[in-house]
Amino acid sequence: MEKKDIDWSSLDFSYHVTEQRYVANYKNGAWDEGGLTGDDKIVLSEDAGVLQYSQSVFEGLKAYTTEDGRTVCFRPDLNAHRMYESAQYLEMPPFPEDRFLDAVRQVVKANEAWVPPYGSGATLYIRPYMFGSSPVIGVAPADEYQFRIFVTPVGPYFKGGAKPITVKVSDFDRAAPHGTGHIKAGLNYAMSLHAIMTAHREGFAENIYLDAATRTKVEETGGANIIFVDADGNLVVPKSPSILPSITRRSITYVAEHYLGLKVDEREVLFSEVPNFKECGLCGTAAVISPVGKINDHGREICFASGMEKMGPITQKLYDTLTGIQMGHIEAPEGWIYEIK
Secondary structure (H helix, E strand, C coil), rough: CCCCCCCHHHCCCCCCCCEEEEEEECCCCEEEECCCCCCCCCCCCCHHHHHCCCEEECEEEEEECCCCCEEEEEEEHHHHHHHHHHHHCCCCCCHHHHHHHHHHHHHHHCCHHCCCCCCCCCCCEEEEEEHHHEEECCCCCCEEEEEEEEEEEEECCCCCCCCCCEEEEECCCCCCCCCCCCCCCCHHHHHHHHHHHHHHCCCCCCCCCCCCCCCEEECCCCEEEEEECCCCCCCCEEEECCCCCCCCHHHHHHHHHHCCCCEEEEEEHHHHHCCCCCCCEEEEECCCCEEEEEEEECHHHHHCCCCCCCHHHHHHHHHHHHHHHHHHCCCCCCEEECCCC
């Protein structure tokens, strides 16, 4: 398919309206057959459940043009499963996982001209989301829901390469023990906005949140999981029931062990250990890995040996290998690449 006449290299990471999106509605206890539409507007009751009690969950994934010209997505089955579990936790009727995958296929196929060409540095960002659409005045789940997917072409998260960032230890709590930190709900991100804007006003790129119960253990940031490299070159990954199960993080741990031969240590990580680590990164769909050069703990600086100029050597290998798998010039594990046909 002929691509849109766009200067792909000038794209930033922002929303651009494309032609088609997918919509399905849940009513009278069942999902309708759903389908594509050109209408990008949503009409809701002023009393819709999503507006009154924040009943919404969402996902984020990307479509790529591989080196051999195929259009593919990266592990969308994991997005489907995570969204299913997120919906259950908010008492929403889960959208079936097989239908999620088919909806992704339909939307990407219908907007294939918007999938950036290989080597452009850009990708097609895919946003599935679901929300309570019927009126709810008492505190209760909605009776009706809408599931939608839109896509938008985006440029690389970091123009000119990923330079290490400085983050701060937050005084805010990201998630309560036994709360909603492990699901991808809009409400989690809403409560992080004041914290992230506070960090930005203070000159920091992000927050690192500690566990709310003891404030001694590393959890994650407002929008990404955290990884470390220790003095022996092992990958150390914080583990907590309040951490979102990042698909990028899970892929990185597999790549570390099976492609790079690294030892992977997934465990609770005390913040007191952090000064002993050599490298640090934030991992997620948008940037894959954002290198961290420095953590500010209430004025005390923790500087990583990898420095503030470039990714550390092991973080760079993880980034290069994972993006190589996504772009098709490194062989992927079975089931990781979902081709759009």
